[in-house]
């Protein structure tokens with residue numbers, strides 16, 4: 001059994017602030033907490049019989065995890081500029097996807113450190129009319145390859161966003177969001193225990209779980225912070241302006257949709273970063 005782990009960080013128990021996830025302040029603490037949760041997921045997968053584990057470090061510069069400390073002799077995809085970004089490395093040879101330390105969408109009502117890829121550019125993303133976060137966008141890649149997403153960990157908003165798109169997914173809630181910068185977290189040891197159990201349980205139920213199944217063609221609606229960003233998004237093929245700050249892209253191919261979403265994100269970053 002082959003398991004693909006896509007790891008973020010904001011959904012880690014105990015983490016509530018950008019300074020804990022972006023290389024300043026308490027970042028060293030944050031990455032340790034993440035490392036433990038990733039290892040807990042690996043431990044659960046091994047317990048359930050996983051033979052091969054690939055971890056894709058997908059947060060920020062995508063080099064948060066310590067390679068030598070990964071359990072299970074997991075191989076590691078890390079570093080920036082990956083064509084399939086948070087899902088780089090996934091293909092049809094995998095049996096299951098784990099999403100570890102994920103977080104809620106920028107449009108969520110109450111979600112710790114909420115954002116959807118870029119908090120300085122993307123105000124909302126919708127798939128087939130429904131507001132989505134990173135989990136559902138990334139699930140497009142899993143759908144293309146026909147691999148079920150069986151485990152997600154993070155706060156309660158993360159669970160609520162994933163469940164409609166990944167029916168039956170094992171969701172391990174390690175904290176309850178109070179506001180965007182406050183949460184009630186489990187103790188890290190308790191969080192890791194639950195993640196390990198959740199990972200094992202998810203793989204034991206693998207036969208019951210199906211890959212994501214967005215209705216085709218998939219419609220991606222995006223709303224940006226500024227009109228300029230929406231204009232720039234239309235430079236990507238197929239993207240049409242629907243309103244001052246909004247665009248739409250409709251495609252039959254979920255993988256191609258995800259790629260163009262990433263391209264739009266990279267493109268508008270130049271405005272978001274003040275260029």
Ligand SMILES: [Zn+2]
Nearest residue numbers: 008103117134
């Ligand atoms: Zn993220």
